[in-house]
Amino acid sequence: MTAPLLDVHNLVVRYKPRGLFAAAAKPAVDRVSLSLPAGSTLGVVGESGSGKSSLLRAVLRLVPVESGSITLDGQDWLAAHGPALRRARHSIGFVAQNPFLSLSPRLTIAQILAEPLLARGDKPGAAMQDRIAVLLSRCGLPPDFLPRRARELSGGQAQRVAIARALALSPRLLVLDEPTSALDVSVQAQILNLLMDLKADFGLSMLFVTHNLKVVAHIADQLMVMRQGSVVESGATERIMSAAEQLYTQELMGFGRRAQKSAPTS
Numbered sequence: 001m002t003a004p005l006l007d008v009h010n011l012v013v014r015y016k017p018r019g020l021f022a023a024a025a026k027p028a029v030d031r032v033s034l035s036l037p038a039g040s041t042l043g044v045v046g047e048s049g050s051g052k053s054s055l056l057r058a059v060l061r062l063v064p065v066e067s068g069s070i071t072l073d074g075q076d077w078l079a080a081h082g083p084a085l086r087r088a089r090h091s092i093g094f095v096a097q098n099p100f101l102s103l104s105p106r107l108t109i110a111q112i113l114a115e116p117l118l119a120r121g122d123k124p125g126a127a128m129q130d131r132i133a134v135l136l137s138r139c140g141l142p143p144d145f146l147p148r149r150a151r152e153l154s155g156g157q158a159q160r161v162a163i164a165r166a167l168a169l170s171p172r173l174l175v176l177d178e179p180t181s182a183l184d185v186s187v188q189a190q191i192l193n194l195l196m197d198l199k200a201d202f203g204l205s206m207l208f209v210t211h212n213l214k215v216v217a218h219i220a221d222q223l224m225v226m227r228q229g230s231v232v233e234s235g236a237t238e239r240i241m242s243a244a245e246q247l248y249t250q251e252l253m254g255f256g257r258r259a260q261k262s263a264p265t266s
Contacts, residue, residue: 003074005173005205006036006059011068013054028054030229031068036222038172041199041206043220043237045213045252051229056177056209060094061085073172090120093166097178099158103150109136109161110146116168131168138201139164140194156187163194167202174198174206180215192219213252217241225249 013029029051036042046052057063059070061077070077073091080088096102103112113132114124122128133143139160150158159179166174176195180188196219198204210216217223217237224234225248233246244250 004035004071005038005073006034006207007069007071008032008034008055008059009069009071011055011058011070012066013051013058013063014066015054015063027051027066027229029058032226032229032231034224034231034234036173036205036207038205039199039203040222041208041220043213043216043223044207044209044226045211045216045223046226047211047252049228050226052209052211052226053177054229055226056175056207059207060092060175061089090169091172093169093171093174095159095162095166095174095176095179098182099155099162100150102162103158103165105149105151107149108146109148109150112150112161113146113165113168116165120169135164135167136161138198139167140190154187155183156190159183159191160194163191163198167198170202172203172205174204176206176208178210179208181210181212188215195219211252213249214254225252 010031010033011029012027012031014027015025017025032051032055034042044052044055054063058065065078072088075088077088110129110132113135114128117128117131118124133146136143136145141157141160145157150161153161180191183191192215195206199206206219208216208220213223213225220237222235223237223240225232225246227248233240233244233249240249241253244253
């Protein structure tokens with residue numbers, strides 16, 4: 001069998017307790033495992049406080065991991081440091097929930113898309129400008145958007161720019177954190193269709209984190225449902241959407257009320 005692009009095994013993430021005499025905190029991610037094959041999409045679903053965002057941050061190396069392992073493209077991802085870590089990060093593209101918070105208001109769209117290329121050491125010039133224009137066009141915006149700034153764009157247009165930037169270094173894995181939750185329903189569908197097209201065209205693997213199971217079901221090959229830091233159900237999207245085994249999963253699908261109750265943020 002082909003090794004997965006991303007393999008997470010028994011991952012534990014625990015934040016430090018606040019206060020000198022505070023009791024040890026419960027794990028935000030508690031022995032979570034997942035396997036993401038190349039060219040596949042895994043939807044990670046759960047309400048606020050489920051641990052899905054902490055899992056995402058651990059995969060992005062933004063929070064320390066207490067125990068467990070993460071293998072990315074056959075390499076020990078947690079062992080990478082310094083220049084090796086910076087090079088390895090090129091294989092991951094990241095799209096945040098709110099594009100207006102992730103895109104600099106001071107820079108033009110051309111400058112925003114050039115940032116990751118310049119950081120890698122690419123030289124500015126005609127080749128870079130062509131690369132930027134192609135990226136933007138592939139994400140559904142014409143080149144005449146390049147001189148604009150993010151504040152001049154609609155939410156859907158800004159998210160297309162964010163996706164184009166995430167693809168600038170030709171990553172193999174695209175990590176998406178609630179990429180449609182700040183958009184209107186009609187625009188959500190457009191962005192999901194764009195992501196499916198990009199996945200097919202570039203052979204991308206995607207880790208799609210969201211609270212909305214119905215949204216991610218349209219794009220994910222596999223689903224993983226989290227609650228209070230643990231995985232409560234996982235499997236093929238078609239199986240879960242047609243015959244979810246856990247009541248909590250059914251509630252996330254809209255068949256109950258309990259999943260809508262508030263919970264502490266992870």
